[in-house]
Amino acid sequence: MATVDERREDDGRRQRVERRSGRLSHRTQRRLKCVALYLTALLVSVFTVVPVYIMVVIALQTPEATFAGGRVNLLPTELSLRNFSVLLAETDTVRYFVNSLVVTSSSTLLSTTIAVAAGYGLTRFEFRGKSVAARAVLFSYMFSPIVLAIPLYVIFYALGLLNSYFALTLALTAISAPFCIWLMWQYFQTVPLALEESAWVRGAGRWRTVRDVVLPVARPGYISAAIFAFAVAWNDFTMARVVMSQDEMYTITVGASLFLDRVTIGWGETMAVSLLISIPPFCIALFLQRYLLQGFSVGGLE
Amino acid sequence: MSVSAGLRTRLDRGRDVDGATLLLLACFVPLFAFFAVVWLVPILYALGMSLFESPVRNPAFVGVGNYVELLATASFWSFLWNSVTYAFWTTALSLVVGLGLALVVNQQIRGGSALRTMMIFPYLLPTLVVIFIWKFILDANIGILNQYLVAWGLVDQPIAFFSTIKWAMPAVVVASVWKFGSFSFFILLARLQAIDTDLYERARVEGATTWQAFRDITFPHLRGAILIILLVRGIWMFNKFDIIYLSTRGGPLQETTTLPIRVYQLAFNEVNFGLATAMAGIMFFLLAGVAVVYFRAFSPESEVAN
Numbered sequence: 036m037a038t039v040d041e042r043r044e045d046d047g048r049r050q051r052v053e054r055r056s057g058r059l060s061h062r063t064q065r066r067l068k069c070v071a072l073y074l075t076a077l078l079v080s081v082f083t084v085v086p087v088y089i090m091v092v093i094a095l096q097t098p099e100a101t102f103a104g105g106r107v108n109l110l111p112t113e114l115s116l117r118n119f120s121v122l123l124a125e126t127d128t129v130r131y132f133v134n135s136l137v138v139t140s141s142s143t144l145l146s147t148t149i150a151v152a153a154g155y156g157l158t159r160f161e162f163r164g165k166s167v168a169a170r171a172v173l174f175s176y177m178f179s180p181i182v183l184a185i186p187l188y189v190i191f192y193a194l195g196l197l198n199s200y201f202a203l204t205l206a207l208t209a210i211s212a213p214f215c216i217w218l219m220w221q222y223f224q225t226v227p228l229a230l231e232e233s234a235w236v237r238g239a240g241r242w243r244t245v246r247d248v249v250l251p252v253a254r255p256g257y258i259s260a261a262i263f264a265f266a267v268a269w270n271d272f273t274m275a276r277v278v279m280s281q282d283e284m285y286t287i288t289v290g291a292s293l294f295l296d297r298v299t300i301g302w303g304e305t306m307a308v309s310l311l312i313s314i315p316p317f318c319i320a321l322f323l324q325r326y327l328l329q330g331f332s333v334g335g336l337e
Numbered sequence: 338m339s340v341s342a343g344l345r346t347r348l349d350r351g352r353d354v355d356g357a358t359l360l361l362l363a364c365f366v367p368l369f370a371f372f373a374v375v376w377l378v379p380i381l382y383a384l385g386m387s388l389f390e391s392p393v394r395n396p397a398f399v400g401v402g403n404y405v406e407l408l409a410t411a412s413f414w415s416f417l418w419n420s421v422t423y424a425f426w427t428t429a430l431s432l433v434v435g436l437g438l439a440l441v442v443n444q445q446i447r448g449g450s451a452l453r454t455m456m457i458f459p460y461l462l463p464t465l466v467v468i469f470i471w472k473f474i475l476d477a478n479i480g481i482l483n484q485y486l487v488a489w490g491l492v493d494q495p496i497a498f499f500s501t502i503k504w505a506m507p508a509v510v511v512a513s514v515w516k517f518g519s520f521s522f523f524i525l526l527a528r529l530q531a532i533d534t535d536l537y538e539r540a541r542v543e544g545a546t547t548w549q550a551f552r553d554i555t556f557p558h559l560r561g562a563i564l565i566i567l568l569v570r571g572i573w574m575f576n577k578f579d580i581i582y583l584s585t586r587g588g589p590l591q592e593t594t595t596l597p598i599r600v601y602q603l604a605f606n607e608v609n610f611g612l613a614t615a616m617a618g619i620m621f622f623l624l625a626g627v628a629v630v631y632f633r634a635f636s637p638e639s640e641v642a643n
Contacts, residue, residue, distance in 0.1 A: 064547075072441050079437075086474060107484060152365075160365075170632055173632075177572045179575075179597055181601055186379035189382070241356040241357055272463075272579040272582075273578050295469075305469055305473075306473070312465065319461075
């Protein structure tokens with residue numbers, strides 16, 4: 036904290052500097068800057084929010100209301116759930132949704148489990164070639180899913196595993212696991228070794244130490260890993276498109292991507308299914324924002 | 338100790354050796370099994386397939402023939418160029434948008450935290466939803482953008498953005514920047530908030546302009562983050578498949594056909610797994626090349642390797 040005297044001295048110096056330079060006065064400068072700031076903020080909010088708003092409004096009003104008068108009306112006069120009922124009656128949205136839930140949750144579980152085990156092992160065990168392991172994990176994190184999808188398709192085809200939850204779970208985990216491992220690896224390094232050692236000294240075995248000391252402490256770490264794995268699997272289009280070729284096995288993203296080609300499905304229903312797909316990620320953001328930002332700060336999410 | 342000589346645990350106290358061995362196995366067996374099944378085997382398999390003509394049925398060994406064939410066709414280079422164009426513009430614009438907004442939010446403006454929350458929306462929406470929304474906004478018949486462009490007399494006729502040669506790439510880029518701009522934003526904002534505010538106070542007292550303060554204080558602190566964004570975001574956008582496939586399928590007239598799109602077409606539309614895996618192989622080697630630069634420049638693994 037600066038004392039009053041120091042602050043007064045600062046102000047005096049600043050004014051002297053301003054008088055010397057022939058620029059705009061500090062106050063005008065600050066006002067201009069303020070206007071520019073709020074203008075930018077406004078522009079970006081419009082750019083960010085308007086598309087989301089469009090989705091919500093069109094999903095929640097009837098197509099007749101949306102397109103009344105030959106133009107798009109974005110101020111809803113009355114809300115209706117008609118688009119959702121058409122969606123449920125005319126399409127397999129429910130089945131696609133269930134497929135998505137099954138593969139997303141199994142992939143999240145698998146990815147997080149591997150990441151916790153590997154992260155702990157890589158932190159607590161010493162071995163040569165550790166930096167090679169780190170590079171391998173990071174390298175696979177940058178890999179293109181489509182490049183991996185082609186050989187996986189051929190292998191699953193040969194093994195008769197196409198169109199199975201198992202195959203898609205493996206494929207989805209392949210793209211989420213590298214970052215989850217990286218995240219847990221970094222996270223376990225923040226867990227002090229002394230914590231485990233003191234449990235040891237008190238006679239707890241290795242497994243008990245892991246179960247009762249390490250895992251509870253690592254909870255924020257594996258929650259953010261699980262969020263990431265969930266987001267990757269739920270958002271995925273590429274892997275599901277390649278691995279699932281039967282209509283009844285489509286995930287919601289693949290199933291819904293075909294809606295626009297169908298005569299019976301219009302923009303209202305398309306935005307309604309968009310809203311449905313967006314609900315799980317939004318719930319996560321709402322309840323787990325703290326963990327989400329933590330994931331960002333560790334190394335950036337895809 | 339029964340654990341192999343190369344592996345030594347920091348927690349070792351010379352007892353509970355069986356527990357240690359089991360724990361070691363429990364940590365690494367899933368990792369190695371998983372990496373072998375979903376990474377090592379498929380990649381080696383793909384590299385093997387790329388040496389054959391029609392590798393699924395009646396394979397014929399052609400060595401590097403598929404690679405030579407690809408590199409010798411002009412279309413390969415135009416697909417590569419499309420990938421680079423797409424990666425360049427999406428990365429550059431995400432960086433500019435992300436930096437601009439991070440600088441704004443970092444100032445103590447009213448509603449700054451609301452703005453930060455809003456920035457996460459596009460990022461959370463699944464790619465398919467992002468494309469649905471932008472297809473609707475940019476639609477030629479009912480699109481809201483065309484509606485305004487025509488009403489304000491900026492264009493005579495509505496533009497079918499995703500299906501005209503001139504506009505397809507810009508439209509895909511805008512949709513991509515809308516979704517991924519927040520990636521740069523959050524990383525840069527985190528760095529900005531780590532800068533000591535005393536530095537700015539001192540610069541102001543010394544009479545530095547806003548621009549000078551940015552150049553001498555802000556930018557040096559952000560340089561590392563900007564490089565990472567350029568490199569990592571660039572790699573990801575170069576590899577992006579879903580956004581382009583869902584919006585244009587690589588059209589019109591292959592205007593937006595990037596390498597990932599072409600790999601998919603070769604494999605699943607033309608059932609030519611030899612050429613498809615060869616192209617995937619080229620992408621793999623390109624990525625490996627960039628990764629070497631990345632590891633040299635940042636040695637990111639040093640964060641966890643010690």
